[in-house]
Amino acid sequence: MAELRTLARPYAKAAFKAAQEHEQLAEWSQVLTIAGQVTANKSIRQLLANPGLEEQKKAELILEVAEDGVTEQVRNFFAVLAENRRLTLLPEISALFNTYRADLERTVDIEVTAAFELTDEQQQKLAQALSTKLERKVSLAASMDKSLIGGAIIRTGDLVIDASVRGKLTKLADALGS
Structure with missing residues (x-):
């Protein structure tokens, strides 16, 4: 590739x-x-x-x-x-x-996968926070995945923010296993 x-x-x-x-x-x-x-x-x-x-x-x-x-x-x-x-x-x-x-246009597409359905207000707040953090105009696409247990995973390009309960449990299991 x-x-x-x-x-x-x-x-x-x-x-x-x-x-x-x-x-x-x-x-x-x-x-x-x-x-x-x-x-x-x-x-x-x-x-x-x-x-x-x-x-x-x-x-x-x-x-x-x-x-x-x-x-x-x-x-x-x-x-x-x-x-x-x-x-x-x-x-x-x-x-x-x-x-x-x-x-050039200072825009970014972001995918948010949450454990629950995000309301329009939550999506707007998240988009605004990410826009401030990334200093770009954000286009947000939200989806739901109940297997995350809680929290969300945010993806854009090669940046991944895993704030899900499943992700934290995996990290904890890895730390305890080593």
Whole structure:
């Protein structure tokens, strides 16, 4: 996985720079997200691996799915990907592009898994506290998992805050076991 990210990084940076220069971050993000989802599909991956199909034709097929927001710069970007046989990197390119965009716009998506259903008021308070702590605009998605017993687990990117009873019991058991 890390090597795919390494291969995708220069393409994601180039796409991000082009989108910034033309003030089209949202459009590029939409096209790359759709293209990333399409190319992550197992059937599409098999199609992309077909040596009998021209690389440019593969790029055109992917772009047909993401009709809206396909500018000449986007078409050129996909042509370069096709020429270098890198269309299969689109899921990683999309993820990196969206990370760069979130960094620029100072936003973050956070997943909260709680042992009980969070009320709207609790979600707002949590989002506000996290926004202050992370110094970013927070978009919160909450879910419930009764196996946590109590508390919650908060995830964003590579940051995980485990404030669940199950997590604390696991830590206690590990400490007693060693």
